[in-house]
Amino acid sequence: GAVVSQHPSRVICKSGTSVKIECRSLDFQATTMFWYRQFPKQSLMLMATSNEGSKATYEQGVEKDKFLINHASLTLSTLTVTSAHPEDSSFYICSARDPGQGSYEQYFGPGTRLTVT
Amino acid sequence: SQQGEEDPQALSIQEGENATMNCSYKTSINNLQWYRQNSGRGLVHLILIRSNEREKHSGRLRVTLDTSKKSSSLLITASRAADTASYFCATMEGGGADGLTFGKGTHLIIQP
Numbered sequence: 001g002a003v004v005s006q007h008p009s010r011v012i013c014k015s016g017t018s019v020k021i022e023c024r025s026l027d028f029q030a031t032t033m034f035w036y037r038q039f040p041k042q043s044l045m046l047m048a049t050s051n052e053g054s055k056a057t058y059e060q061g062v063e064k065d066k067f068l069i070n071h072a073s074l075t076l077s078t079l080t081v082t083s084a085h086p087e088d089s090s091f092y093i094c095s096a097r098d099p100g101q102g103s104y105e106q107y108f109g110p111g112t113r114l115t116v117t
Numbered sequence: 118s119q120q121g122e123e124d125p126q127a128l129s130i131q132e133g134e135n136a137t138m139n140c141s142y143k144t145s146i147n148n149l150q151w152y153r154q155n156s157g158r159g160l161v162h163l164i165l166i167r168s169n170e171r172e173k174h175s176g177r178l179r180v181t182l183d184t185s186k187k188s189s190s191l192l193i194t195a196s197r198a199a200d201t202a203s204y205f206c207a208t209m210e211g212g213g214a215d216g217l218t219f220g221k222g223t224h225l226i227i228q229p
Contacts, residue, residue, distance in 0.1 A: 049216050104148050108162075111159050
C-alpha cells in the first residue's frame, strides 16, 4: 500500500522557537495532503488541507500565521510551528490521498510528537 | 466542524469474544471510514463504507452504516490481544479533496 513518512518522529524545542515537520508520500504523488493534531487521549482534529502549488486551507480556529504550511512538491508538505508555546505540544499527523487509486482512503504518516518546554 | 461520537469510550473484553463499537455523526456524508491507532502511533485504515452501502465485510471486520440514523458500527469478531488499540470512525462530507472528521474514539482492550 501507499506509504507516508514524517520527520522528525519526536522533537523537543524551547518556547519561542520554530519547528518544521516534513510529510512525504514515498511511492505516490499527492496533490493534497492533510494535517491533523491530536492531544493526549483525544481524537484527531483537522488543522488544514495542503494543496500542491497553492495556499493551504485552514480549519476554523487554526492560526495560519502560526502554523505555516508549504506544499512544495507533489510528494512533500511541511508544517512549521512558529514561535512555539507549551500549549502547542501535541501529536501532529499528516495524511495523503493517492488519487491514482481512485478511492477515498487516506494514508497516514506515523506522526510527530512535539514537546515545547 | 462536526464531531462524531463513539461509544463506548472504552471497552474491555476477553480474547475470542466479539467487540462492537458504535459511531454517530451529524452531517451528510460521502463515506465513513474506520481507523485503528496503537498507542502513540499513526493510524491504520481498516475499512471504508460509502453512503449508499449498508454493510461491508473485511476479514474479521464488519461495518454497518445507517444514514437515516447517521450512525455506524464496527464489529470485530474473534478478538485477539493484538486488536488492543483505539478505534476511530471518520467521515468525509465531500470528495477526495476533503479532510476527515474524526469521532472521539473507542479504546479497546483485549484481555488474554
